[in-house]
Amino acid sequence: MYGLARRVIVRAHSVRFASRLSLSESLARDAPIDVHPEVQDALTTGVPVVALETALTTHGLPPPINLQVTKDLETVVRSTGCIPATIGIVAGRVKIGLENSDLERLADVARNPRSVKISRRDIAPALASKADGGTTICATLIFAALANIKVFATGGLGGVHRGGENSMDVSADLHELTRCPVGLVSAGVKSILDIGRTLEYLETLGVPVISYSRTKDFPAFFSPRSGFQTPWNTDDPVTAARMLHSQWQLGLDNGALIAVPIPEEYAEKGEIIQQAVNQAVLESEQNGMSKRGKDVTPWLLSRVAELTKRDSIDSNIALLKHTALIGGKIAAQYQSLAS
Numbered sequence: 654m655y656g657l658a659r660r661v662i663v664r665a666h667s668v669r670f671a672s673r674l675s676l677s678e679s680l681a682r683d684a685p686i687d688v689h690p691e692v693q694d695a696l697t698t699g700v701p702v703v704a705l706e707t708a709l710t711t712h713g714l715p716p717p718i719n720l721q722v723t724k725d726l727e728t729v730v731r732s733t734g735c736i737p738a739t740i741g742i743v744a745g746r747v748k749i750g751l752e753n754s755d756l757e758r759l760a761d762v763a764r765n766p767r768s769v770k771i772s773r774r775d776i777a778p779a780l781a782s783k784a785d786g787g788t789t790i791c792a793t794l795i796f797a798a799l800a801n802i803k804v805f806a807t808g809g810l811g812g813v814h815r816g817g818e819n820s821m822d823v824s825a826d827l828h829e830l831t832r833c834p835v836g837l838v839s840a841g842v843k844s845i846l847d848i849g850r851t852l853e854y855l856e857t858l859g860v861p862v863i864s865y866s867r868t869k870d871f872p873a874f875f876s877p878r879s880g881f882q883t884p885w886n887t888d889d890p891v892t893a894a895r896m897l898h899s900q901w902q903l904g905l906d907n908g909a910l911i912a913v914p915i916p917e918e919y920a921e922k923g924e925i926i927q928q929a930v931n932q933a934v935l936e937s938e939q940n941g942m943s944k945r946g947k948d949v950t951p952w953l954l955s956r957v958a959e960l961t962k963r964d965s966i967d968s969n970i971a972l973l974k975h976t977a978l979i980g981g982k983i984a985a986q987y988q989s990l991a992s
């Protein structure tokens with residue numbers, strides 16, 4: 654009897670340890686997390702909230718436009734009636750909702766070059782070392798889930814890199830979508846990646862992939878169409894919100910990818926950018942950059958910007974604003990279903 658009881662207790666203990674903590678439980682453990690009062694208020698009163706990431710601020714876009722774009726995305730989210738929760742790490746504290754001064758600090762990459770690109774594996778070391786960091790999709794999903802934010806809008810999901818079947822370079826973004834019940838609204842995955850294998854991997858992980866479009870074409874970040882098809886599509890925020898709601902009604906504790914194509918007027922530019930992407934990927938293989946782990950994506954992005962004389966940056970900004978808009982619309986609809 655004693656043995657059985659003890660085993661049960663041990664098991665209960667380990668289950669509890671493995672299970673997700675709520676924000677209040679984390680805070681009760683003195684976790685270094687600050688929720689912005691505006692975000693806290695929205696979460697308490699049922700105003701929809703959209704999470705935004707900061708790896709695009711610290712590592713995705715060059716200064717000074719990085720700061721402006723991060724602020725603009727918040728404005729776009731507000732235009733949909735939602736509250737933006739831009740997430741990042743400042744001086745070893747997780748910020749869910751950033752003050753302007755924090756945003757400025759993260760965006761000032763020249764004066765703040767030690768600001769780290771934060772994925773799941775980096776979170777605890779960065780907090781313990783009191784570092785600054787831009788949260789990737791992976792890390793932003795974790796904090797959005799912790800705060801019970803159901804929609805997160807951003808640009809490009811990480812994925813299986815070209816040659817990933819040998820290098821094993823597969824972004825932690827993908828696996829995180831199995832752990833966090835958050836709807837990720839993004840412009841697909843960049844064509845610096847192996848899009849086909851990324852979709853295969855998401856299928857294996859059981860993550861719903863929905864094209865936010867009249868067709869099932871999966872977008873390719875700089876281009877509205879990648880040539881790959883998704884299993885589902887809708888171009889209606891109500892239906893997209895219902896897809897998320899059905900999933901979580903069933904307690905399916907994973908996220909979903911809602912892939913929003915860049916606006917059609919950028920399609921032509923997208924084809925030219927694609928050539929620069931191919932060249933940059935080739936160069937990264939020749940100069941060894943492709944073996945540099947988390948530096949690969951930022952290097953490729955900045956090389957493509959150089960090669961396209963910043964056309965890629967204009968497209969990147971356009972698609973970011975578009976996903977923030979659609980993310981806000983979906984979050985607003987989700988809120989009325991959930992409340």
Ligand code: PSU
Nearest residue numbers: 708709713789790808809811824947950
């Ligand atoms: N796509 C962009 N800009 C970015 C990123 C992706 O257009 O800044 C960032 C995102 O934060 C994404 C991360 O989560 O790169 C993926 O990095 P990696 O491939 O090292 O996992």
Ligand code: MN
Nearest residue numbers: 822823824946
């Ligand atoms: Mn990687």
